[in-house]
Amino acid sequence: MDGFDKLDLDLLRLIVEEPRAGVREYSRRLNIARNTAQARITKLEKAGVIVTWRPQINLxxxxxxxxxxxxxxxxxxxxxxxxxxxxxxxxxxxxxxxxxxxxxxxxxxxxxxxxxxxxxxxxxxxxxxxxxxxxxxLSRRIWPRTIPIVEKLRAEN
Missing domain, CATH: 3.30.70.920 (Lrp/AsnC effector binding domain/regulation of amino acid metabolism (RAM) domain)
Incomplete structure (x- = not known):
């Protein structure tokens, strides 16, 4: 988990749970400056953690x-x-x-x-x-998910 701290993981959780909330809302909820939130998001994107902002679609x-x-x-x-x-x-x-x-x-x-x-x-x-x-x-019981891993990493950090 090189270079990622609890703030990164908290931000990542918000992005996964509410991808449409936006940077301003993420910064408000985490009580950080908007520029800090944007810089962290950019870091997560450049590191390949955030791969896409596309919605998950049920076909x-x-x-x-x-x-x-x-x-x-x-x-x-x-x-x-x-x-x-x-x-x-x-x-x-x-x-x-x-x-x-x-x-x-x-x-x-x-x-x-x-x-x-x-x-x-x-x-x-x-x-x-x-x-x-x-x-x-036959049926999809668990949709693709990442929050349990984010929570595990946060607990370990």
Missing amino acids: APLGYAVMAFVHVHIAQSQVNETLERLTAIPELIEANTVSGEGDLLCRFVARDNSHFEDVLQAVMKTEGVLRTRSEIV
């Missing part, structure tokens, strides 16, 4: 009710090219290089199971993809 109400994790095995000589080709599939919403089963762990969305089958066929037809293994999400 199910937009008609994409199926989510699946797909382990993708790819030809080792074509990793970057295959990943670039896969990005042409709009239903691909996340891809991670992993150890263990497969080379990539991708998260896809689809309107329904039939549509997911079409998406999976598109993945398998992608040049460089050798095989896949899919797991359909």
Whole structure:
């Protein structure tokens, strides 16, 4: 946790919990100058802690009710090219290089199971993809979260 103190972590918690509050409100709640809050936010951004200010979107109400994790095995000589080709599939919403089963762990969305089958066929037809293994999400019990780690770091600091 090099270079981050309790104030940084308190600010980070506010940003995660209320991203629309704004710098002025963060500085008011933390009882610090607005410039101090802005400087700390800039530091968190430059360090790669704050990656985006985009909202987290639930695609199910937009008609994409199926989510699946797909382990993708790819030809080792074509990793970057295959990943670039896969990005042409709009239903691909996340891809991670992993150890263990497969080379990539991708998260896809689809309107329904039939549509997911079409998406999976598109993945398998992608040049460089050798095989896949899919797991359909039945329900999301815990959304992506970071506050527990921020709280742990704050307690350790």
